[in-house]
Amino acid sequence: MISIVCPVCKEECEHQVLREAAELVVQCSECGQVHRIPKPPEPEILTIKAIVSRETESMVCSVEMLDDETVSLGDQIAAECGDEVFGVEVTGIEVGARRVRHAKAGKVTTLWTRGIEQVVVKASIHTGRTTLPLYQTAEGEDEFVVGETYTFGGRRIRISHIKLRDGPVMRKEGWKTVARRVKRIYGYLDRGYDRR
Secondary structure (H helix, E strand, C coil), X not given: CEEEECCCCCCEEEEEEEEECCEEEEEECCCCCEEEEECCCCCCEEEEEEEXXXXXEEEEEEEEEECCCEEXXXXXXXXXXXXXXXXXXXXXXXXXXXEECEEEHHHCCEEEXXXXXXXXXXXXXXXXXXXXXXEEEECCCCEEECCCEEEECCEEEEEXXXXXXXXXXXXXXXXXXXXXXXXXXXXXXXXXXXXX
8 A cells, every 4th residue: 555646536545556567557445536647756765874883882784664664772683793683772863074963865875883782673674665674673582473464663563484593494384483583574564454
């Protein structure tokens, strides 16, 4: 579902995506009108340099964010340090030579962060027209089950498969693992009204 202006209703309302090609074929949920719209550009996923301080050491790591996403002091996000992913809190944001309280990801040159004790689980969620990177803090022993629904970044998602840090991809419904073993979760938005 996307929210756009309907040419019949003349106001912004929800539309169901019927087909994706060079253009999208969509149907208005209010009046039922089917029409074509230009395919919206997918937001770019940026890799931003992040300095992670953990107790007595600091490491140069990276953070993935959408180019139009806003990051603010105090945000809790995931930082990748080689094969490890750490939950971090943003303590400083550099935009060029300036330090700011918040900025769009596309303008950030370096994030200064500190490690936090919980694990941050990363997820790539397919919405039908784009893929969203989402993050969720969890205790290391929290379980994630293929086929189950969870809340990530304020969105309900259903897990389709899980890539483990130290093993294969788990695809079979009902298979489960703990948060500290998850490299990345893959899934799609869970919309109650789409269920059959």
